[in-house]
Amino acid sequence: MKTEATVSVETRIEDLSHDGRGVGRIEGKVWFVEGALPGETVSVKRLKGRRSYSTGVVDSIIVESTDRVTPKCGYFGICGGCAVQHLSYPGQLDFKKKVVSDAFIGAHVPLPDHIDILSADPWAYRRRARLGVRYVRKKGGALVGFRERNNSYITGLEVCEVLVKSVSDLLPSLRGLIEQLSVRDQLPQIEVAVGENATALVFRHLKPLTGADRNALAVFGELHQTQIFTQSKGPKTVTALWPTEPDPLNYPLEKFGLTIEFSPVDFVQINGEINERLVEIITSWLDLNHQDEVLDLFCGLGNFSLASAQTAKKVLGVEGEPSLVQKAELNAARNHIQNVTFKTRDLFDEGIVDWIEGNFSKVIVDPPRSGAREALKRVVDYVKPEAIAYVSCNPATLARDSADLIESGFYRLDRLLVADMFPHTAHVETAALFRRVS
Ligand SMILES: C[S@@+](CC[C@H](N)C(=O)[O-])C[C@H]1O[C@@H](n2cnc3c(N)ncnc32)[C@H](O)[C@@H]1O
Known part of the structure; x- marks a missing residue:
């Protein structure tokens, strides 16, 4: 050796x-x-x-491993967007199960008899993305794509196998569009959001756009029937350019007869099909009935709250971002749902909280990567629901918070599911169901 x-x-x-x-x-x-x-x-x-x-x-x-496959994407290995395309899809699912079970074992949480898997089409699933842009004249012009694996360079993508196909198809023309703009070297990113009804692109620019730039963007939008937004600073500066009054983007939760509207920079789950099925699974795990009062923490646009409200007596959704709470309320009104209310609260706040007031029988938590430790402590101390459904994008914090729930003596882990929200990447989405034992 x-x-x-x-x-x-x-x-x-x-x-x-x-x-x-x-x-x-x-x-x-x-x-x-x-x-x-x-x-x-x-x-x-x-x-x-x-x-x-x-x-x-x-x-x-x-x-060579028998699980090795030829990556579908020619950029694999350079582009940082995907990490495991060289592993067969069943192998990827086993890998994600193992990441979750290792995290639980490491946190001393006994695993259930088996871990369920939820998967869908592993290609062309990504409806939300932040594409980097770099204009390098020496490299032949504009590069649009994800960051490379081990550095901050942008991979110049002509196609992307995980982006929704209509967006992947736009990549070569986006390159041409950027090269026309006077701000081409002051345009660091394009946010992509795909709704059921329309696709939106948000161009972040660091220098003011000229009239010719605005015209080129509008022509691109009209030609490709894509909503165009510009953003000069923070999310509040996102402004529609073409059309000037676009229809809000939306996605369906068909089984619940719901349409959820969102803006192109709002949080929505990246994979629409997995999201829809996950909402069905969580509500069915909770076995909601007409007496239930549901608390949905980190509720965003009301993805789980509105679906739960179709069966439960009432629902309270709590979320930290005021603009999402406002849209959750609008979504409730548009879908004619009257038994749901929303509150804007910081769920990491360790001070006095009011969202515990109620007779909540079931709780849903869907926190960011840092987890829900503070919020769950309140839930255990003051709410003690019959069941807690926890949706997580970080197995490490899920395992840590699960250990807290089990150590409280009030809950046991009943179900564990890996939902493959992000195929070909190493990201793992997990759902866990806890039932009260005493
Ligand atoms: C993973 S998303 C889930 C959103 C929603 N449940 C859904 O399914 O679309 C996490 C949410 O937590 C919210 N959030 C992040 N930090 C928060 C905090 N400190 N307090 C309350 N909400 C927070 C984010 O704004 C985001 O909407």
């Missing part, structure tokens, strides 16, 4: 890290190897050496 100091070293890969890199050992030291899969023996080129670990990238594969 060669040593770490040489250009390439050989190792057997034992595991996949939570971010999708192969994990091996060379002379006792852990190596995280991009592009390597468990069971493989690979030759590795070193990227970085740290005291306790090294990072590298596969140089050549000596023994």
